[in-house]
Amino acid sequence: MNSGRWWLLAAVVTVLVAGATGASAADLVGGGTTVVTPEHSGQFAGTYDRGAGSREFSDRLGAPPGGGTGALLLSTPSDEDKIQFITGELSGPLGTFADTSYWTRRDPAAGDDPTALPSFQIAVDINGGTLQPQELYLLTFVPSRGGEEWTKQDAGSGTWCVTRQDGGLDAYRAGCPSSERRTIAQIVREHPGVSAIAAGVNQGGGDGGLVAAVDLIHVGSRTYDLEPTAP
């Protein structure tokens, strides 16, 4: 196993362990809206971060409709930076992710690329069961619309880049021909048993200068409202 792959496996394990010790009873009920704050971030963590980016709960760019007063602000000063906010709480059958959405808003002052926005990523065991190193894949949804206004990203009805997590490969930068993109339903059909290990939002690499907010991460019957302070 090379060091890059080990690094992600270690990250995934860290998420799962954090979940086992950090989740409140309310987190484990399943449905409804969970307010995620700096003090109560549940299982969320930036376990695959690299470089010099930052992650901050803030009111500065407001919130989408129904999303309280603030959101989570992601900043990646250089193309090498990568900031994530992922959770193992969403582990389970990949089919649940056919209902996935989140909201994005770019900071108007940020970056040179007006189309850049945070992506959504799911680490999966491609055939379920016990995870073997070669079975770890990364699914990436990259928004194709939205900008400086709050925009709902319907990732569940979109197409995803499917990449085997091999060393330091970064799906976002490596590119993904449109012919290789798949819907969640297609992935489930082609890989019976595929199961999610951890999931959440990702910014970078290749997003130098981008500052963007994310909020109302929704998967299946769960919604996470990201807020600077508890309501």
Ligand SMILES: [Ca+2]
């Ligand atoms: Ca919010």
